[in-house]
Amino acid sequence: MSNSFRHPEILEIARREGKVTVDDLAERFGVTLQTIRRDLTDLAENGRLQRVHGGAVLPSGTTNIGYEDRRALNTDAKGRIARTCAARIPGNASVFLNIGTSTEAVARELLHHQDLMVVTNNMNVANILVANRDCEIVVTGGHLRRSDGGLVGNLAAETIRQFKFDFAVIGCSALDEDGDLLDFDIQEVGVSQTILRQSRTTFLVADHSKFGRKAPARIASLASLDVFFTDAPLSNDLTDACAEWGTEIVVADTQDS
Template sequence: MQPMSLNFRHTEILEIARREGKVVVEDLAAHFGVTLQTIRRDLTELADSGQLDRVHGGAVLPSGTTNIGYEERQVLYPEAKTAIARACAARIPSDISLFLNLGTSTEAVAHELLHHQNLMVVTNNVNVANILLANPSAQVIVTGGQLRRADGGLIGNLAADTIRKFKFDLAVIGCSALDQDGDLLDFDIQEVAVSQTILDHARRVFLVADHSKFSRSAPARIASLSQIDEFYTDAPLPPKLARDCEGWGTQVFVAQDS
């Protein structure tokens, strides 16, 4: 039987990994006041039990097929999401048609649009619609679709059919993970199909995603960053991906917490 203190350390390591997407040996050793060797042993034991995957210098959450819960995502990186949303909203003019899709980052953008004028916002996110009720000059249209109770998302063919009736000036989308080759990834195949329809029916596309998405994985591909006009995040991209974005003409904006 493991000592109680070790169980507690394992539990907190997993909590940090879920929050950050990865853990670093040196950071954990400083956090717990133990040796690097002790942390490496902890990570090996967690990897052996299938709870983490070891990588050079630390560990990451294992690649999975399900997203972390909506309520947990709501409290992850709120300052970063607000900074990203403000930077994104500052580039969104009034008097346009706009699509906002699912995710806590796009909900943060909705909060920053409360003083924009004469927006026509179409969304498959019930939370976004409720947020924008507070903007009296915004026309809000909610797609049909199957309601995903976990997060207020509308997905499936009915949602995609609604989107096909429009040609948006701009779409703001999120993703669950961003692969090192620039692929936007998600967990729900039906949601991916809706997101791909959004891309096909928008003149310009902005992506909002915090740094934790760089170290996460998901099984379904939405699109490539090469299809995104502007990407708003809170940390510099890995060097190769930054160079790729420059070659693709994808503008990257790194927002700082205020």
């Protein structure tokens, strides 16, 4: 198969899985590692992918990829992460869920929890949880971001300051190699920072496609979080750093169903 035929398929795999690896692509296409490295280099030079150690990811920039595209990425992993996270949230608790497809997956896993109060700046989360009659839902208000149903800005932050949550579940657009959580929208970052300040226990849900991505705005460090739920091990350096910070890393079991 020539590279002109491989390139579209490589891009489709990257969009579906969030990341491609040299070893996996060489096996899929029955070509050498060197051939795949050339393919990835060509795609990176054309701005279609961003090279990372051992493979490539979707390119980073100052804007995020489309919401529906994000929703389709790594759905199985997000489901496993969500189930693992939701298992740590008891009934009779107050919970904040912020913007993102991973937090929406958590909302679906809370449909059978009892006596919850969920506050959210995510219209999609509110619509999901309507089906749980034992869940009180509070929507923050704020500037509606039509692209993903998120509510951002000062009004959202002011509403959040009226609460002290038992648990906060947040997502991020990227996780830098030094453990910083990153995002693309500065207004959303301000809201996320307020959420963390107003919560007793803080959870991050993010799949492996966020590792090594870049985004321009910093939310916080993993050092400020209690638990990070993900689907793949972190680098040794970041794992050691989390141990020093007291941040628990929970890798969702691939056999979870």
